[in-house]
Structure formats: C-alpha cells, structure tokens
Amino acid sequence: MQKVPLTLRGAEKLREELTHLKSVLRPRITQAIAEARAHGDLKENAEYHAAREQQSFTEGRIKEIEAKLSNCQIIDVTSLNAHGKVVFGATVDLADADTGDEVTYQIVGEDEADIKAGMISVTSPIARALIGKKEGDLAVVQAPGGTREFDIVAVRYI
Structure with a gap:
C-alpha cells in the first residue's frame, strides 16, 4: 500500500481530533447510552438510538483517523x-x-x-x-x- 503524504501540521490536527474523540466524545456517548438505557424500553427510546448512532459514527471516525496516521508519510x-x-x-x-x-x-x-x-x-x-x-x-x-x-x-x- 502506498504511503499518503501528510504535512506535520496536518498530522498534528488528526492526532488532536483522535485524542478528543477517544478521551472526550467516547466517554460522553457511553454515559448517554447508559442514561438512555436506564429509561427502560429501548425499542421506542429515541435518546438511546441517537446515542448509538453517534457512537457508531465516532468509532468509524476513530478507525479512519488511525488508518490514515498508520499509512501516512509525515513531511516536515x-x-x-x-x-x-x-x-x-x-x-x-x-x-x-x-x-x-x-x-x-x-x-x-x-x-x-x-x-x-x-x-x-x-x-x-x-x-x-x-x-x-x-x-x-x-x-x-x-x-x-x-x-x-x-x-x-x-x-x-x-
């Protein structure tokens, strides 16, 4: 697989976004799912479904950023x-x-x-x-x- 060029500044921005997703957004979503679950019936629980959708999007973005960083050539x-x-x-x-x-x-x-x-x-x-x-x-x-x-x-x- 060919390495994708990335500037040092671009790599830093991706790392910052990854840190934010993992340390801020992921725990917040986990908490929202736990709170929504506590409300009972999950079939018609819009908060639960919205939180799960956000979790899916966030986990996808985390994987995407990790893949980009592992397959890039950082150029200073x-x-x-x-x-x-x-x-x-x-x-x-x-x-x-x-x-x-x-x-x-x-x-x-x-x-x-x-x-x-x-x-x-x-x-x-x-x-x-x-x-x-x-x-x-x-x-x-x-x-x-x-x-x-x-x-x-x-x-x-x-």
Missing part, C-alpha cells in the same frame, strides 16, 4: 531543502498572468486540502502544474474553465 515542510522548487508542502505565491491577481497556496495531502484556507491537494490540477517549477517560472493550469497561466512569485517552506 520546514526541514525541506528543495532548492527553491515547488514540492509537497511548499507554500507558493502566484500571480495570474492575465489579471495580475495574486494568490497563495500551500500544497498538502488530500485529507488536508481546504481551498478557503489556501491549502490545495497535491493531486489538484493547480498543484500538478506547480510541482517541480521554481520562482520566476510560468505554470500552465488546465482548469475546467480553460487554460490559466500563473507566474510563480515565491516559493517558501513554512
């Missing part, structure tokens, strides 16, 4: 020495070649991607067009709306 972006090239984890400042509008993206793993936060998946068309390029290069992106060109203004490893 700050220790990269990519000689100015755009690589996984790099933060890239771009200028639209047509409009001059500037935008900043960090290239992250699929699980970390959040376009509103400027974090794009390594598998996205923009990231694929940027990987391997350097500051001053032109990146041509095949976007759904047509071809777009970006000047690479700066490449940082933060």
Whole structure:
C-alpha cells in the first residue's frame, strides 16, 4: 500500500481530533447510552438510538483517523531543502498572468486540502502544474474553465 503524504501540521490536527474523540466524545456517548438505557424500553427510546448512532459514527471516525496516521508519510515542510522548487508542502505565491491577481497556496495531502484556507491537494490540477517549477517560472493550469497561466512569485517552506 502506498504511503499518503501528510504535512506535520496536518498530522498534528488528526492526532488532536483522535485524542478528543477517544478521551472526550467516547466517554460522553457511553454515559448517554447508559442514561438512555436506564429509561427502560429501548425499542421506542429515541435518546438511546441517537446515542448509538453517534457512537457508531465516532468509532468509524476513530478507525479512519488511525488508518490514515498508520499509512501516512509525515513531511516536515520546514526541514525541506528543495532548492527553491515547488514540492509537497511548499507554500507558493502566484500571480495570474492575465489579471495580475495574486494568490497563495500551500500544497498538502488530500485529507488536508481546504481551498478557503489556501491549502490545495497535491493531486489538484493547480498543484500538478506547480510541482517541480521554481520562482520566476510560468505554470500552465488546465482548469475546467480553460487554460490559466500563473507566474510563480515565491516559493517558501513554512
């Protein structure tokens, strides 16, 4: 099975969520199930069924996070020495070649991607067009709306 790349920050966020699920949410759900059981008949007990559904969702999420963490390659972006090239984890400042509008993206793993936060998946068309390029290069992106060109203004490893 291929290792999935994950930034150090992304791995820390997953570990925090896992700790919260195991130490806060799981005990709270167990308590809710116990209280609902104490109310008697479980067939028509909405609180019991809701708590069991939440338990199922939480246990599924715990397994999902554990699987991601066990199958990831954690990359510390700050220790990269990519000689100015755009690589996984790099933060890239771009200028639209047509409009001059500037935008900043960090290239992250699929699980970390959040376009509103400027974090794009390594598998996205923009990231694929940027990987391997350097500051001053032109990146041509095949976007759904047509071809777009970006000047690479700066490449940082933060």
